[in-house]
Amino acid sequence: MALPNHSHPNRIPLFRAPPSGSPVKPKLDDQFYKEFSRAIELSKADIRLRDASPHSHFNSNQPRVSAGHSDGGQWTSSGEGRASSEYLGRNGAEPVALPGQVMSDADPDPVRVWSQYAQAGVGQNSQNPAVERTKDILTDILLGVNRRVAAEAQSNPISARLYGIFVHRDFANAVRAQDLPGIGRDGVEQSFNGLGEIVRYGLDASRTDIVLRDRSGRIIAIFDVKTGNAAMAPATAKRYRRHTQVGPEVPIIILHAVRGAGLW
Amino acid sequence: MVRRSRRIFGQIAKEMSAFILCKDMLVIPPTENIVRGFLIEGTSEKDRIYLWKVVCPLHRPMRDVYLNYSDRISEEGGDIFVDSKDFRKSAALIGSIIGKHVDELSLIRTAKDFLRYIGPMLGNESFVVQLDLAMIHCRMRNISKCREILTKLRVRFDSWTEQMNQGSRQKHSDPFGDQLELVERAFASGSEDLIVLMNEWESKNVELLELGPTWVPPVV
Numbered sequence: 127m128a129l130p131n132h133s134h135p136n137r138i139p140l141f142r143a144p145p146s147g148s149p150v151k152p153k154l155d156d157q158f159y160k161e162f163s164r165a166i167e168l169s170k171a172d173i174r175l176r177d178a179s180p181h182s183h184f185n186s187n188q189p190r191v192s193a194g195h196s197d198g199g200q201w202t203s204s205g206e207g208r209a210s211s212e213y214l215g216r217n218g219a220e221p222v223a224l225p226g227q228v229m230s231d232a233d234p235d236p237v238r239v240w241s242q243y244a245q246a247g248v249g250q251n252s253q254n255p256a257v258e259r260t261k262d263i264l265t266d267i268l269l270g271v272n273r274r275v276a277a278e279a280q281s282n283p284i285s286a287r288l289y290g291i292f293v294h295r296d297f298a299n300a301v302r303a304q305d306l307p308g309i310g311r312d313g314v315e316q317s318f319n320g321l322g323e324i325v326r327y328g329l330d331a332s333r334t335d336i337v338l339r340d341r342s343g344r345i346i347a348i349f350d351v352k353t354g355n356a357a358m359a360p361a362t363a364k365r366y367r368r369h370t371q372v373g374p375e376v377p378i379i380i381l382h383a384v385r386g387a388g389l390w
Numbered sequence: 391m392v393r394r395s396r397r398i399f400g401q402i403a404k405e406m407s408a409f410i411l412c413k414d415m416l417v418i419p420p421t422e423n424i425v426r427g428f429l430i431e432g433t434s435e436k437d438r439i440y441l442w443k444v445v446c447p448l449h450r451p452m453r454d455v456y457l458n459y460s461d462r463i464s465e466e467g468g469d470i471f472v473d474s475k476d477f478r479k480s481a482a483l484i485g486s487i488i489g490k491h492v493d494e495l496s497l498i499r500t501a502k503d504f505l506r507y508i509g510p511m512l513g514n515e516s517f518v519v520q521l522d523l524a525m526i527h528c529r530m531r532n533i534s535k536c537r538e539i540l541t542k543l544r545v546r547f548d549s550w551t552e553q554m555n556q557g558s559r560q561k562h563s564d565p566f567g568d569q570l571e572l573v574e575r576a577f578a579s580g581s582e583d584l585i586v587l588m589n590e591w592e593s594k595n596v597e598l599l600e601l602g603p604t605w606v607p608p609v610v
Contacts, residue, residue, distance in 0.1 A: 295434055299469070312462045315433065315440075320565045322518045323456035326431045327440075342513030364554070371517050371566070373553050 256308060257347040260338050261379055263306060264349055268381050271296045276385035290353035293383050294335070297351055301336060308346070313337045322371035332369040335381075345370055348378045355384065395430040398472065401481035408492055412600045415444065415455065416488070418495050419604035423447060423529065423592065424504050425455065426495040428488050430472075431462075437471045441484060443491050445498055445507060448595040449525050449588040450569060455599060458518055459508055463487060501529040517547055517566055525573065525588060533581045540574060 275292045284292070302314045316324055317331035325331050336349035348366060350358060363378050370376075395414035403411040409427070410417050417427035424447050431440040445459045464470060465487050472480035498507050505526050511519060524539035547570060554564075576584040596605045 291434070298434070302469070311464060319453075319456070321456075321569065322516060322566055323452075324458050324460075325454055325456055326429070328432060329454060342515070343511050343519075344514055344516060368554060368564070371550065373550050 254346060256340070257338060257377060257379075260306065260308065260347065261349070261381075263304075264301065264336060264381060267300045267304065268293075268297055268351065268383055271300055272383040272385065279385065286354065289385065293353050294351055297383075298335065308338045308340065309336060313339060318369040320369060322369065332366050334366065334370065337370070345372050345376055347376060348372070349381055350378060351381045351383065353383050355382070394472070394474065394477075397477045398430065398481045398484055399428070401477055402485045402488075405481075406485065410604050412602075412604060415599065417601060417604050418492060420499070420606045421448075421596070421601050421604040422499045422606050423449065423501050424498055425599065425601060426498055428484075428491075429455065429457075429460075430484075437474055439470050439472055441470050441487060443488070443495065445495065445504070447501075447504055447522055447526065448592040448599075448601075449529070450522070451591050452595055452598070456518075458516075458522075459504075459511075463491060501526045505530070515546070517543060517550075517570075520546075521566075521570060521573065525584070528577065528581050528584050529588060531581070536577065536581065536584075540570075540577060543570065544574065 272293055275289060275296060278292075279289055298314050301309065302311045305311055306313075314336060315327070315333060316337055317327055317329065317333045319325045319329065319331045327333065334348055335351045337345055338347040338349070340346050348370060350366075352358065358378070358380050366378055367373070367376075392414045396411065399409075399414065399416040400411050402416060403409045408418060410419050412427075415425075415427050415429050417425060424445060427444045429442040429444050431442060433440060440462045441464070442457055443461045443463050444455060444457065446455045446457070447459075465483070470483070470487070472483070474480075498504055505523075508519075508523075512523070514520075520539055520543045524536045524543065527533075527539065528536040547567065551564060551567065572587070573584060576587040593607075596602060
């Protein structure tokens with residue numbers, strides 16, 4: 127008896143199989159790029175739509191700091207990550223924000239998002255188009271989320287810690303809603319114990335923000351959101367690797383979101 | 391969370407005979423080699439939950455059910471919020487969501503069913519999946535397949551451990567490595583020894599997860 131399709135993170139149906147009897151079997155890579163291009167467009171459209179939405183995302187629900195994020199929502203004065211600190215002031219010609227950069231109140235748009243590879247990773251580029259494209263999508267999503275949270279925080283001042291919590295929460299919600307290839311709804315906020323097992327939130331485990339998997343379910347990248355200039359300590363990156371059982375060939379990519387130093 | 395899960399699932403178990411509440415998990419009986427059921431996971435947002443459709447083999451030591459073969463399910467693709475003040479309402483909502491997954495889960499009882507269920511994951515080289523796969527093959531008496539998987543797994547695991555220990559003064563003891571070693575030792579002395587070990591672990595997990603009322607012990 128055949129089992130129905132599942133939406134398990136390790137069995138995410140990233141690519142539809144070609145119809146049987148099809149004379150030309152499409153190359154998986156073509157389908158792959160098509161899926162990602164579609165996801166990028168959907169993601170951008172959604173961000174544009176939500177950026178224009180005036181509704182407030184602050185509500186009475188009080189979120190908690192994610193387990194496994196010892197520095198989740200925490201802010202530091204300098205970034206120490208090495209390797210590629212890049213961009214990403216998308217949606218316009220915003221200047222590149224680097225760790226440690228000082229931003230002032232005078233900056234007309236102090237909200238910044240950029241990404242960075244954690245230490246012991248692969249360096250400047252994962253060499254994997256799926257990872258790179260996903261990084262772009264997630265960065266776009268984070269930029270939209272960060273803008274909304276920063277705009278709300280201007281009229282309704284909140285602590286840096288709470289700001290970080292709201293960014294994490296809204297980012298997770300936005301990514302889940304996108305149901306992105308390789309992430310789905312399950313690749314968001316997953317906890318891994320010391321055996322590489324996925325376990326429930328709250329147990330002794332590392333809570334990841336986003337896990338990207340390939341067709342078989344193998345982890346090909348881990349994304350971690352940091353607010354402010356918070357960096358990922360090498361020990362934390364190592365713990366993530368031990369708990370997810372991935373080697374240095376799998377990048378841990380830190381997505382940074384800041385709202386501008388002058389606002390604090 | 392445990393209390394909330396117990397209250398919601400307890401309400402469902404009271405009204406639907408297809409389920410038994412075991413600890414804080416709603417289990418579909420009977421439990422043989424694989425536990426099937428539903429689990430609530432808390433999130434960073436108040437009252438929002440992840441609802442898991444659980445499929446988990448019991449053949450390895452565990453501290454809690456692990457979810458590598460389980461799925462988060464949702465209501466029409468959206469988030470699930472429970473009403474912390476009204477457990478009956480929450481139970482009604484969750485009951486309406488899980489109902490459609492019961493038939494599918496009921497089909498996964500034995501090692502053979504599990505192997506079929508995880509078919510799409512066979513290319514997944516994560517250590518946990520490969521170890522489970524080896525053990526499942528052993529239970530199905532596919533001894534050469536079990537040996538092949540364990541051999542490859544050992545090579546890959548040692549290589550990964552070496553990478554992880556590079557630059558560290560202190561060598562890290564890995565709990566997965568410990569489990570792998572126990573399985574290898576048992577298998578080296580005979581596949582039946584490994585099956586006995588798996589049965590022992592299964593019994594302990596039944597106790598840990600309070601699956602007793604649903605459990606059908608293996609025929610030895």
